[in-house]
Amino acid sequence: MTLDHSMSTALPILPSDPAASRGASPVTENLLDLAPDAALTRLQGWLGERGEPAYRAAQIFARLWARPVRGFDEITELPKALREALGESFHLSRLTLSTRQRSNDGTEKFLFCMHDGQLIETVAIPDGDRLTLCISSQAGCALQCAFCATGAMGFQRNLLPSEIAGQVRELRLLDPPLLPTNIVFMGMGEPMMNWKGVDPTLSLLNDPRALGIGARHITISTVGVLPGIIALSERPEQFRLAISIHAPSDELRKTLMPVNTKYPLAEVIAAAATFDRRVTFEYVMLGGVNDQAVHATQLAQLARECRAFVNLIPLHPGGSMGFTPSPAPVIATFARALRARGVETAVRRSRGLDIAAACGQLRTERLGRRVPVATEIDGQIDEA
Ligand code: SAH
DSSP: OOOOGGGSEEEEOSOSOGGGGTOSOOOSEEGGGSOHHHHHHHHHHHHHHTTOOTHHHHHHHHTTTTSOOSSGGGOTTSOHHHHHHHHHHEEOOOOEEEEEEEOTTSOEEEEEEOTTSOEEEEEEEEETTEEEEEOOSEEEOSSOOTTOHHHHHOEEEEOOHHHHHHHHHHHHTSSSOOOOSEEEEOSSSOGGGOHHHHHHHHHHHHOTTTTOOOGGGEEEEESOOHHHHHHHHTSSSOOEEEEEOOOSSHHHHHHHOGGGGTSOHHHHHHHHHHSSSOEEEEEEEBTTTSOSHHHHHHHHHHHHHTTOEEEEEEOOOTTOTTOOBOOHHHHHHHHHHHHHTTOOEEEOOOOOGGGTOSTTHHHHHHHOSOOOSBOOSSSSOOOO
16 A cells, blocks of 8 residues: 555645754753652742742643643743743753644644654544544664564654653644543553653643543553553553554564563463453454464454453554555454454554554654664663
């Protein structure tokens, strides 16, 4: 399938050199990197030192995420001197919108440029009353799943909370604003290999004083990084867990997902079985590779072991490196075989086909294939 850009609107917003519009990076503390309680404590301390009333902390915090501002000068409910003092001690980082593309089906894709020139993708998927935002947790990815465009670009760096939750914040700052009802960590990167960034981000997304999105409407998707699954299960909120299974045997899975060597299927399934909430299996349908009857039988067995719900995902063909999507009738037969074995199964629709909306595809299109900075799984990556 070729990408049809005549059907979509691409709005280049930046000059070709993103560095030109960046300026020097500020040296003050970025309030957007702090989880809600930490930010409020920090603000209370700072206000106390200045003899300002403590209630101002909540007032300022409300303008970081819930009713976001572009800069402190926009918090007009504060005295001007206080706004100026805030600007001398802190800053609010922004992500620069580099490209915005709209698909025929209403899906929108955003390419954001970070302060260091790294590019990340965010996809907004409308569906009836819902607006699901697919966010990135890393620039690039170390995992090298064979069918994934992000894997092909290699790992660049972890994102900070201000850059992960910042994707939601930036869309709220648009005119008109986009207000997501659901969040999925299914953009670029492996969230469980950036738990240090993802953990406070979950609080920012969920806390009613910040972005206020219900925990059941926030899904973290992982290849099965076990320490991350444990860390997520230890949080009290009802965040949802999705596991990218993609192959029902170690033999096949390790050819598609090198991470299977470190976290073999049996351990991932055992972790899913002990997770105290219902888990979803993601299973991308690769024509002639993992879509046969035997795979359905094996997958049903795994799903039953941990009472998982299965999402069958048609392969998004852009940049899919030699794989072809399973034909629709093959997917339907596969779904029937799972359901016949008592496994709840949904077949996902591919969205944004005309705008390269799958993981990593837009950045790849923009930059070409880059030599990765680091690709080792254990190296510079901050695991849970
Ligand atoms: N690293 C995490 C989250 C990011 S990818 C994970 O792997 O779960 C989100 C989902 O998109 C994963 O299930 C991934 O396997 C899938 N994906 C990647 N490339 C795809 C493509 N071309 N078509 C369909 N799904 C794809």
